[in-house]
Amino acid sequence: MAVKKLGKQTVKFESPPYIISSGTVAGKREGEGPLGGYFDMVLNDELWGEKSWEKTECHMLLKAVEIALEKQKLAPDDIDYMLSGDLLNQIITSSFAARELQIPFFGLYGACSTMAETLSLGSMLIDGGFADKVVCATSSHFCTAERQYRFPLELGTQRTPTAQWTVTGAGAVVLSNEGTGPCIKGVTTGKVVDFGITDANDMGAAMAPSAADTFQAHFKDTNRMPEYYDLILTGDLGMYGRDLVRTLISEKGIDLGDRYLDCGCEIFAGEKGVNAGGSGCGCSAVSLCGWVMEEMKRGKYQKILFEATGALLSTTSSQQGESIPGIAHAVIIEN
């Protein structure tokens, strides 16, 4: 029996890896939102001096990693592995950023669950004795995501009320076997869950069942109730997905309560034109690496359950009539 397993989907770490540093780069709109003050760097425009949005996104991811390293006076050579993924086809943002950094690289794809996926595997690499320091990073960019998944921006296509606004942002953390402050105590790894949603403009509904499924597995495996945590945070369900998770989980007799928030709702809270809220790998990444890390250091939060969700579709799968499955990975972060 795997010694660190706790139930079917959860593992606990013997020597919980510390989050010793984090870096964030956010877009202009994100910088103007309620979390704007938490970001290390905010862009003035969508291109940031690059010739394409894709190059901008890569530059942002690279910068987020560099900021996280600089805060601890670390060089790329001090890092054992980089784990990163993004929404672009063949995760070019991550691969091209890894080309610059020259850190041994594992490319991941978990759609918008990627930040939690990198933290899960990164923690296992450290607690397993394979690494001292790991960089976990991800990003998204409104313009690259729209270009790839939806319509040319120049068309000015109208958005549905359930549609979400892809966050322009990149977040990175350095995990270490030594440190103080927030550390990762365990992770619950999600299964692919499909409730048959086919509307690619309603990602919250597509991802909510997987979010509820992983929450349920987590509380069962750990024999905990939501009250154990100060903050339970999903990645980018938006307002409709968030409400759906509450409903689905309450049907199992679990009340998430006021401690439950969604990064997609928080990052653009009160803003108009973002419809159901923020989305994209960068949404949960900049929220966690900026806002949550800062508030943990200040002592506002002591015990957090961070669960990022991903919608596992492609334009091809949607064109071929496939439904949209979701996945969610949960990470326990404690001070």
Next chain:
Amino acid sequence: MAVKKLGKQTVKFESPPYIISSGTVAGKREGEGPLGGYFDMVLNDELWGEKSWEKTECHMLLKAVEIALEKQKLAPDDIDYMLSGDLLNQIITSSFAARELQIPFFGLYGACSTMAETLSLGSMLIDGGFADKVVCATSSHFCTAERQYRFPLELGTQRTPTAQWTVTGAGAVVLSNEGTGPCIKGVTTGKVVDFGITDANDMGAAMAPSAADTFQAHFKDTNRMPEYYDLILTGDLGMYGRDLVRTLISEKGIDLGDRYLDCGCEIFAGEKGVNAGGSGCGCSAVSLCGWVMEEMKRGKYQKILFEATGALLSTTSSQQGESIPGIAHAVIIEN
């Protein structure tokens, strides 16, 4: 210092995970080639009763996993994690296969290096004490890859001499903390290496520098010479890439000798119309899970270095004038 590290890029396992089972599904052309006799299942046509090639590829991956499980009378519920990735945008093959299997899922993307990436992380999960059994799987399909990366097949576009033929094939292994026979003793994780190749029809040249780089790191970290191994195998460099690796590595004073083979050259050896040889995640996957596993069991090979290489491009990155970086991960398999 991470206790299992050996040099900068290599780790050795304390309790090497065993490859207790493997499953392969190959296309018609691959079945007619010199490795055909090693595959568990060979398709009669490109669709296999499905309505799209993408659905076929997903079905193949699922079947390869099911075959690997059946050989050991295992159910999906006996498996702690599934690690899988593929070439299709947003790795839909792997995600949709994981939806059927309902095993906690980590999606990976390493282009054609994916088989080695899944084995690397899968082994760490077991040796780290986080899992007893892990499924590692990947696939590719000639028709889905051509549709996505190149031209509609109906056009009959002429192929360049350096072009490779994407293997239609899916391979899966079950790694276990207990067993007998071939086991994974360690892995060397690659960096992203870019020599500035921009010709998307010459993937062998794009990937060869990363293959040589990881070989060099491996021999340095382990303080071994190629003679330690019976077989050194790259994934899908094809004939030009294979020769380039020999040249690049010989410039460092290392002679790979006759023990060095490339799956892309072996799988279609002697066949016409495949130009430089086979490629795709499925190329190294079916070669390893079929041919190599069988020959290890028969005792022909005792010590193998399996290094799969990936070209980290997308159609967007090529259209934007980016060069094509490569990555290679090496896995030590011993009886």
